[in-house]
Amino acid sequence: MNARPTDGAARTSFDFATLSARERYKLMIGSIIPRPIALVTTVDEQGRINAAPFSFFNCLSADPPILAIGVENNPDMSFKDTGHNIRMTEVFTVNIVSFAIAEAMHVCGAKFPRGMDELKEAGLTAMPGTKVASPYILEAPAAFECRRHVTLELGKSRQIIMGEILFAHYAEGIVDERLHIDPAGIDAIARLGGDTCATIRDRFDMLTPKL
DSSP, rough: OEEEEEEEEEEEEGGGGGSSSHHHHHHHHHSOOOOOOOOEEEEEEEEEEEEEEESEEEEEEETTEEEEEEOOOOTHHHHHHHHHHHHHEEEEEEEBGGGGGGGHHHHTSSOTTTTHHHHHTTTOEEOSSSSSSSOETTTSEEEEEEEEEEEEEETTEEEEEEEEEEEEEOOTTTTTTTTBBHHHHHHEEEOOSTTTTEEOOOOOOOOOOOO
């Protein structure tokens, strides 16, 4: 750690090359906020459903429509259920987490044995996918059926899985005829640092500046 003046103000600075992976993680997740939460549903080779939350998640492109999730590996470098299932089936579904299903999402984050149906344990309803084998969650305000586009292996610890959106589901009344989304209807939650989460209920507009 290094404190030095910058433009007359003291700063706390870090050389990431000198930090452990855990230290870098703590700085990143505490600073890069808020992060949307994807509750990702997949199926394994036997068709068993898995659901797991990921806050290393965002949209990257609209043409083609690409979103990405960061999936951590097990300490022995083996794939966790989500990574394994996507590798084997090539599909997954991203369900947006609203405040109403926040507790259920948290249940899905528990370390259940492989093959356990997290959605059933959390009291959520699996609905058959339209374009992919993985289900979407009925209680989610929005869900995106995806086909794996490309996977980036980041060293031993993590994969970045990009998915092409093939089909989208929305709760009734969230999308209007101009395809505008009601943010209050989505009522999404986001992850901050540690165990802290936030809502999007405080909002303000900033118009794009014109020169």
